[in-house]
Amino acid sequence: MSKNIKLLLAEDEAALGQIIKESLETRDFEVILCDNGEKAFEKYKSESPDILVLDVMMPKKDGFTLAKEIRATDDTIPIIFLTAKSQTTDVVEGFSIGGNDYLKKPFSMEELIVRVHNLIDRTKTQKASEIMTLGHFTFDFPKQQLSFMDEASVQLTHREAHLLFHLIKNKNQVLDRSLILNKLWGTDDFFTARSMDVFISKLRKKLQKDKNIQIINVRGFGYKLTE
Structure with missing residues (x-):
């Protein structure tokens, strides 16, 4: 079901990032793991992923800043934010800059996978030539x-x-x-x-x-x- 889905994961917590990466790979995702926003931006440009999963709080470049830079040239790639924040302003900001979804930590892998598939399917459906x-x-x-x-x-x-x-x-x-x-x-x-x-x-x-x-x-x- 997940064949050929290339997912870029930006997460600075090494242990969590590795757990998510390995869990997704057992379900046939291709995962590119980065530990800061700057690396993630470079990988986004060079690897052409299908979907982005971005931690909000990261060193060098946070998830919101990274998403803004990507949205300046790419309005279609799905973006999911991972966040420990729950304030209204943070959630609204994430959506207003072009995020498609967000998950509050801690979350289950099953929920992440379902949301990834839903966004991938939605994006394909919405790319109607009209x-x-x-x-x-x-x-x-x-x-x-x-x-x-x-x-x-x-x-x-x-x-x-x-x-x-x-x-x-x-x-x-x-x-x-x-x-x-x-x-x-x-x-x-x-x-x-x-x-x-x-x-x-x-x-x-x-x-x-x-x-x-x-x-x-x-x-x-x-x-x-x-x-």
Whole structure:
């Protein structure tokens, strides 16, 4: 089931990193283990992994900083954060910079493996070759680019692009909040709901050139895109 999945693991606790690496390798993952953020960034560039599992607190370069640098050029690779932190601000920050999921330490290997497979499958499904129209906008989902009439295209982030994709697919219908949170974030808890609100606000700003387009908050249910 895990054949050909190349996973980059950045974990500075040597014993924990080795345990995770060996456990994943017994399930046929190919694991690249790094003990700091700088090494992980170099391996990311040279090894082209399928998914990243990043400890938040690392020497030389922490997990959030590493994820920001990677997201500057790569909006598609799935990222899971490993963290001992549980503060709301830390969780929201992780999602807002492009993280797809997070696990609080200690965690079970079975849970990590399930989350990895879910993200890999989700990423494959969402790489649909579609160019969509929305009012005077053209949305190139594979390239994650939004263009208004003849103006230069705007590059969307990974999460902005996938959220807009589902809003357009369900245009003029209510997009169930819980459903989309589980699909894109893997959970529908308070922290991810706050993160989704931030991304909705960002999309509204990007779409405001066409006055007919609205993203309506349907209280208690979700969002509806209209044009």
